[in-house]
Amino acid sequence: MRLRAAHVRVRVPATSANLGPGFDALGLALGLHDDLEVRALGSAGVRVDVEGEGAGEVPTDEQHLVVRALRAALDHVGAPQTGLHLVCRNRIPHGRGLGSSAAAVVAGVLAARGLVGDPDVLGDDDALALATELEGHPDNAAPALLGGFTLAWAGERDGGVRAVRLPVHPDVVPVAVVPQQHLSTRAARGVLPAHVPHADAAWQAARAGLLVEALGRRPDLLLDATGDRLHQGYRRSVMPESLALVDALRARGVAAVVSGAGPTVLALARRAAAADGTAGSAAGGRAGEPDGPATDADAAVADAFGGVMAGWRVLRLPVDADGATVRTLLD
Ligand SMILES: Nc1ncnc2c1ncn2[C@@H]1O[C@H](COP(=O)(O)OP(=O)(O)OP(=O)(O)O)[C@@H](O)[C@H]1O
Numbered sequence: 316m317r318l319r320a321a322h323v324r325v326r327v328p329a330t331s332a333n334l335g336p337g338f339d340a341l342g343l344a345l346g347l348h349d350d351l352e353v354r355a356l357g358s359a360g361v362r363v364d365v366e367g368e369g370a371g372e373v374p375t376d377e378q379h380l381v382v383r384a385l386r387a388a389l390d391h392v393g394a395p396q397t398g399l400h401l402v403c404r405n406r407i408p409h410g411r412g413l414g415s416s417a418a419a420v421v422a423g424v425l426a427a428r429g430l431v432g433d434p435d436v437l438g439d440d441d442a443l444a445l446a447t448e449l450e451g452h453p454d455n456a457a458p459a460l461l462g463g464f465t466l467a468w469a470g471e472r473d474g475g476v477r478a479v480r481l482p483v484h485p486d487v488v489p490v491a492v493v494p495q496q497h498l499s500t501r502a503a504r505g506v507l508p509a510h511v512p513h514a515d516a517a518w519q520a521a522r523a524g525l526l527v528e529a530l531g532r533r534p535d536l537l538l539d540a541t542g543d544r545l546h547q548g549y550r551r552s553v554m555p556e557s558l559a560l561v562d563a564l565r566a567r568g569v570a571a572v573v574s575g576a577g578p579t580v581l582a583l584a585r586r587a588a589a590a591d592g593t594a595g596s597a598a599g600g601r602a603g604e605p606d607g608p609a610t611d612a613d614a615a616v617a618d619a620f621g622g623v624m625a626g627w628r629v630l631r632l633p634v635d636a637d638g639a640t641v642r643t644l645l646d
């Protein structure tokens with residue numbers, strides 16, 4: 316096995332996992348992306364340049380998550396290691412529940428796919444298995460890789476990770492309400508109990524099934540379909556403001572959930588019937604950030620803030636239908 320390409324460009328979407336009832340299983344790709352450029356160098360070693368999210372915070376050596384995933388993928392397929400120069404242009408906030416770590420892992424795996432340049436190597440199944448192994452759970456990795464709304468599970472016979480894409484109704488607009496506060500997934504998983512009541516598991520199973528129907532064909536059912544009893548309540552102590560916002564939005568009829576391991580709140584809103592063309596967002600997203608169409612949740616989001624959540628950003632994002640992409644550059 317040899318490397319057939321020396322310069323590749325990768326784009327990976329943000330993702331929101333769980334979506335309420337689908338803990339560690341359901342996920343949605345969002346129109347907010349990290350871009351990565353990788354050059355294989357003749358010399359050994361690694362150089363990492365980071366712009367945007369994570370700049371000055373993430374390691375810029377062999378410990379960088381994209382580098383670790385890329386090297387793991389090269390080893391996995393028996394390709395040679397190489398010197399690397401990475402340029403990371405990051406837009407996905409870190410430690411906020413928008414799948415930044417899965418995006419970094421998937422970016423590294425797809426960069427390896429591009430460098431190897433063999434269509435039979437590191438296909439989607441293999442890439443998902445490897446990304447899941449590195450990330451620990453598949454619910455962000457699957458939509459980051461495949462795009463859209465995904466369901467991931469462990470196969471009955473071999474335990475291997477599988478994923479399918481499910482339809483999303485075109486009226487659905489995900490609205491991410493993103494705090495400044497970081498929370499690591501590790502910390503948010505640390506407060507979960509080892510066991511949950513059987514009645515809660517049964518209650519949740521109905522909602523997880525309903526969510527597939529609601530997101531695909533019946534957005535009017537999204538409020539019922541996004542209920543959760545298996546993780547969000549247990550996490551209240553480590554993200555009280557997020558859960559207060561979820562409660563306030565749900566009380567106003569908005570299908571709000573904790574995005575991934577939080578603390579971002581995700582509302583699965585609907586495109587407003589008569590879009591008023593209003594740009595901007597309830598709490599003022601930053602210049603240059605994506606800002607989708609007006610939704611039926613905008614007034615509730617503005618109202619639920621109550622003036623106490625300064626610094627939170629509201630991002631109306633499209634669903635990303637493409638998933639991760641890799642291109643080989645000739646130079
Ligand atoms: N683009 C990146 N480059 C390098 N390291 C990254 C990158 N993105 C994330 N990381 C690492 O992953 C950490 C965040 O991962 P974590 O799983 O805690 O949160 P998340 O992935 O943003 O949220 P969630 O898993 O709940 O969606 C960062 O603090 C950083 O160490």
Ligand SMILES: N[C@@H](CCO)C(=O)O
Pocket residue numbers: 332333338339340452454455500503504546575576
């Ligand atoms: N299912 C995961 C998503 C975060 O990566 C969790 O909630 O811990």
